[in-house]
Amino acid sequence: MLSEKMQAAMNKQINAEMYSAYIYLSMSAFFADKNLMGFANWMRIQAKEEMIHAMKFYDFIVERRGRVLLEPIAGVATEWDAPLAVFENAFAHEQKVTGMINDLVNLAIKEKDHAANSFLQWFVDEQVEEEASADAIVQQLKMVGDSPTVLFLLDREMAQRQLGAPAAGGAA
Ligand SMILES: [Fe+2]
Ligand SMILES: [Fe+2]
Numbered sequence: 001m002l003s004e005k006m007q008a009a010m011n012k013q014i015n016a017e018m019y020s021a022y023i024y025l026s027m028s029a030f031f032a033d034k035n036l037m038g039f040a041n042w043m044r045i046q047a048k049e050e051m052i053h054a055m056k057f058y059d060f061i062v063e064r065r066g067r068v069l070l071e072p073i074a075g076v077a078t079e080w081d082a083p084l085a086v087f088e089n090a091f092a093h094e095q096k097v098t099g100m101i102n103d104l105v106n107l108a109i110k111e112k113d114h115a116a117n118s119f120l121q122w123f124v125d126e127q128v129e130e131e132a133s134a135d136a137i138v139q140q141l142k143m144v145g146d147s148p149t150v151l152f153l154l155d156r157e158m159a160q161r162q163l164g165a166p167a168a169g170g171a172a
Contacts, residue, residue: 002066017054038159
């Protein structure tokens with residue numbers, strides 16, 4: 001059985017992962033509107049991965065005979081100044097999520113919930129990749145500067161990303 005505290009925290013994390021999916025989907029729509037379909041593809045896959053994360057928490061709660069309780073998902077931004085601003089936002093968001101995962105691990109240790117702690121280790125590793133891939137693209141976009149040609153080439157590279165495959169422009 002999950003403790004009340006652990007169940008509440010994991011339900012909160014389902015919401016955070018769904019919110020992540022929502023924000024990345026909004027970023028995808030923004031890029032599609034700017035005709036940067038490679039970037040739009042990258043963000044759309046990112047959104048799908050976040051939904052997979054949400055379902056991992058969902059399934060874990062059900063497996064442990066807890067109760068999944070879905071809360072409303074908060075609204076997300078729809079406009080950014082430039083592609084760089086989008087990825088800076090994504091990087092900052094992933095750093096925030098890493099903090100949430102670390103808090104969950106701390107709670108699992110406090111509650112002596114070894115199964116939850118073990119389950120959460122996948123997310124600890126995943127967050128290292130998530131931060132690295134967003135940051136790698138931030139760095140690349142800084143090098144792009146005001147060059148539409150280089151942005152076009154990077155967009156083509158971003159179009160290569162597939163679900164579950166290493167991400168173009170950074171770590172998996
Ligand atoms: Fe996630
Ligand atoms: Fe993420």
